[in-house]
Amino acid sequence: MASWRRCLFVAAMMMVVVASADESNSWLSRSGHFRVSYESDLQPIVINRMHSWVLIVADGDGVPVTGATLSIAGGMPAHDHGLPTSPQVTRELGPGRYLLEGLRFHMNGEWQIEIAIEAGELRDVAVIPLQL
Amino acid sequence: MRRMRQLLLLLLIGTAGYFGWMYRPVSPHPWSEADLDTLRSLWFESLPAPPEDLSNAVADDGRAALMGNRLFFDTRMSANGEVSCASCHDPDLEFTDGRHKGRGIGESKRNTRSVVASAYSPWLYWDGRRDSLWSQALSPLEDPNEHGSNRMHIVRFVTTEPTYKSMYAALFGPAPDFADSNRYPSAAAPGNNEELARAWRQMSQQDRQSVNRVFANIGKAIAAYERTLLPERSRFDDYVRAVIDDDRQRQQAVFSNDEVLGLQLFIGAARCTECHNGPLLTNDEFHNTAVLAFPGDLPDRGRIDGVREVIENEFNCLGEYSDDPQHRCPELTFVRTDPELVGAIRTPSLRNLARTGPFMHKGQIDSLAGVLEHYNRAPDAMIGHNEAKPLGLSRPQLRRLEAFLETLAAPSSR
Ligand SMILES: [Cu+2]
Numbered sequence: 001m002a003s004w005r006r007c008l009f010v011a012a013m014m015m016v017v018v019a020s021a022d023e024s025n026s027w028l029s030r031s032g033h034f035r036v037s038y039e040s041d042l043q044p045i046v047i048n049r050m051h052s053w054v055l056i057v058a059d060g061d062g063v064p065v066t067g068a069t070l071s072i073a074g075g076m077p078a079h080d081h082g083l084p085t086s087p088q089v090t091r092e093l094g095p096g097r098y099l100l101e102g103l104r105f106h107m108n109g110e111w112q113i114e115i116a117i118e119a120g121e122l123r124d125v126a127v128i129p130l131q132l
Numbered sequence: 133m134r135r136m137r138q139l140l141l142l143l144l145i146g147t148a149g150y151f152g153w154m155y156r157p158v159s160p161h162p163w164s165e166a167d168l169d170t171l172r173s174l175w176f177e178s179l180p181a182p183p184e185d186l187s188n189a190v191a192d193d194g195r196a197a198l199m200g201n202r203l204f205f206d207t208r209m210s211a212n213g214e215v216s217c218a219s220c221h222d223p224d225l226e227f228t229d230g231r232h233k234g235r236g237i238g239e240s241k242r243n244t245r246s247v248v249a250s251a252y253s254p255w256l257y258w259d260g261r262r263d264s265l266w267s268q269a270l271s272p273l274e275d276p277n278e279h280g281s282n283r284m285h286i287v288r289f290v291t292t293e294p295t296y297k298s299m300y301a302a303l304f305g306p307a308p309d310f311a312d313s314n315r316y317p318s319a320a321a322p323g324n325n326e327e328l329a330r331a332w333r334q335m336s337q338q339d340r341q342s343v344n345r346v347f348a349n350i351g352k353a354i355a356a357y358e359r360t361l362l363p364e365r366s367r368f369d370d371y372v373r374a375v376i377d378d379d380r381q382r383q384q385a386v387f388s389n390d391e392v393l394g395l396q397l398f399i400g401a402a403r404c405t406e407c408h409n410g411p412l413l414t415n416d417e418f419h420n421t422a423v424l425a426f427p428g429d430l431p432d433r434g435r436i437d438g439v440r441e442v443i444e445n446e447f448n449c450l451g452e453y454s455d456d457p458q459h460r461c462p463e464l465t466f467v468r469t470d471p472e473l474v475g476a477i478r479t480p481s482l483r484n485l486a487r488t489g490p491f492m493h494k495g496q497i498d499s500l501a502g503v504l505e506h507y508n509r510a511p512d513a514m515i516g517h518n519e520a521k522p523l524g525l526s527r528p529q530l531r532r533l534e535a536f537l538e539t540l541a542a543p544s545s546r
Binding site for chain 2: 079081082083086087101102106
């Protein structure tokens, strides 16, 4: 019984650690207008699997940015090639939470996902690095 | 005399030393943790069942597979009564044909790919111009160089031949009656053949749709059979198990030194797993590796044309003949179409190449040694640009890589 509880406790702690690690992984856009983070529905991210992300976009003060237009580019800088698919933001799920569909990576190595963000007057690009 | 004996001794020691070095036993466990992850990712045991095909309601129906099996070997659907799918996809040659390019009524435009494990890929053909096995199966039937037939003839044959007629009805319900020759001509199909196309245009939209639906169902039965053609374990997979089990004796029994070193190159310096990754040793993506054009052919534009064709294909995942009412087609919906795809060809699997040569999209290269020579030089592409860089490997290294590739052969024949 005790060991069962200990297991639960450890699992809960691990979930907290994983969740907070996610929070701290956010990236400031090039001119500093936006802060972007993501949650992947494929965990861990592996090659050759189609999956989606939720992109979380906030302004400099951490306030969710709603109604933004996001477009995606990227690739592997070391290999000088782009993404194997053409991922797109298909809808805003909630304030500042955007569904990004159609992601698939076809090689292990270093990737960069570039997110061009347009919100009101502001335009900026955030780059998310990804090591597979 | 003594000097002579000393010299001889020295020579003996020298020779022994030399051979000892040449054939030194490699450490049976030269793999790092990261290597181990890579080996596991390439392992047969990491291969899941084929992904489900929502666009094909009979994809995993055994009765459909039986019907498809018959159709696959049936020559009666061809223009001259002599060509079946198996004419080019011979089970004894791992479902290929040993030719540079396929040969049916005429000569196919490209090298015949194996059908084994094709259920795993989101794209079919070297240029990915189809997005399901069932839509792929329809295309050779109407290709003038392959079966050379037309869909009107095919649907009439399958819905009247007694065995197929009852198999069809059991799977899809009774087929429409195509007997009325005023509504249904003897031969008709859309496409480049003017005579067939005219007959097709003269049919009503509704009649064309009902022909298309039966035609699509025939493809779906063939696809159900093809989904059962799965790859098999190889000696490489035994080796990976021995590595994972840390069974050094077994490792040495299964793999020679050269094969171990070849594998090391394959996942390391030779960078093959950039594209030949996962348990089928392919990412099923499109890459320009600058294989020279087939003598007399223009350079193949590859994926840039294939992607246009699949987007327009009436039998694609988003089209009306898909069985998924929700049309979930992430691959087609988010497909890329940019100029990087000029001259890009779909990476083939490297499992079981023992009987599938010649290699490459037009059979340009006859041997594995020739393929490795090509990668070692990495010439400039005739169109687009070569993604691979010259490797600069030595002869012995190339031989080891080749030795490793041979360990991917499945020991049993079908
Ligand atoms: Cu790459």
